[in-house]
């Protein structure tokens with residue numbers, strides 16, 4: 373039995389980057405928004421921790437950048453591949469035509485807490501934590517709201533627009549019946565922390581050896597580390613034992629094995645399933661999916677958060693006036709949002725699938741006896757360094773950088 377009901381002009385399921393940014397932008401434009409987040413806080417790990425130059429540009433356009441950059445972060449101006457002892461620079465963000473020519477490395481919970489705190493300045497911004505969307509409410513063929521469980525109680529939220537921003541395992545996407553196209557990902561990721569010493573330097577990048585790939589992200593006193601394995605390969609690694617895994621990690625990071633003693637049990641190593649997929653159609657009457665709910669991204673290139681933010685910006689730009697004025701949202705408008713975001717998404721997903729097949733699979737299947745192992749795309753980059761500009765642009769800005777509409781920008785952020 374539903375015990376509490378809410379109404380608003382836009383209900384968003386999911387307090388991740390897509391949902392919180394959309395909620396912030398709409399409420400800043402005067403729309404009544406309710407965001408549902410199933411967890412009690414934003415303090416979860418295993419999410420993208422990269423705030424890219426285009427997202428920083430959005431913060432700048434909103435007048436939030438200075439305050440945002442006061443949060444602890446590290447600046448990554450380049451991205452490198454470490455091949456044994458050799459460093460190959462793959463990207464430099466220094467030439468990008470934006471205010472911040474770097475990726476801000478920041479735990480995602482700090483970013484989300486920041487957006488949620490900024491949203492409180494607007495009366496239309498409401499976040500219901502510990503509230504899990506469970507189903508869509510329909511009237512005829514139109515979605516008119518959703519049901520949810522909030523701290524054990526059933527609730528309903530009625531709204532002319534429901535946005536699924538509930539990530540790649542989206543419940544609302546399933547309930548909508550929209551068709552998902554699986555593009556496949558041949559990898560999974562093992563995610564763990566390794567202590568960082570000042571003498572390590574601060575450069576983030578990928579350590580690559582035949583059969584081994586490890587990404588390390590600088591989080592001040594530790595390296596957030598992602599060890600890439602073939603899909604479904606964890607059981608085999610576990611069978612070889614934790615001591616053997618510690619040795620692999622130490623070798624990949626060029627550390628003494630004592631440094632990775634922090635991996636005391638398998639509980640210190642989290643398995644993250646990688647998926648790449650997207651909806652053929654992102655909307656129905658009264659319903660829209662954005663971010664990973666519309667297109668799950670691989671961690672390759674670390675572009676998922678960026679894409680989710682850009683989806684939110686386009687959605688807010690197209691819909692803030694219609695929602696605020698209580699006009700009916702046509703599927704033509706929703707289709708125009710999908711149209712604008714589809715080709716950047718398709719291109720980035722193709723690049724991720726291409727990177728899985730070339731760089732990643734080439735590295736994971738290379739013979740350990742091959743002393744000259746260098747994946748082909750890296751050889752090309754070594755030979756023609758000016759080509760670094762292309763991945764830096766795509767990773768840093770995406771393939772179509774979106775700007776916040778002047779009508780939203782011009783509202784003071786108090």
Ligand SMILES: Cc1cc2nc3c(=O)[nH]c(=O)nc-3n(C[C@H](O)[C@H](O)[C@H](O)COP(=O)(O)OP(=O)(O)OC[C@H]3O[C@@H](n4cnc5c(N)ncnc54)[C@H](O)[C@@H]3O)c2cc1C
Nearest residue numbers: 386388389390410420504505538539663664671674676677
């Ligand atoms: C291993 C791994 C590493 C990655 N690393 C990076 C990286 O370094 N940089 C990068 O840019 N991207 C990275 N990505 C991709 C990135 O995490 C996603 O693309 C991005 O988080 C998508 O944002 P989102 O808001 O659409 O979804 P999410 O970040 O998944 O947020 C969805 C939110 O909805 C909530 N939720 C889920 N179900 C419900 C429900 N039923 N009701 C209410 N709330 C719900 C969730 O708790 C969550 O807070 C990585 C992905 C993986 C798998």
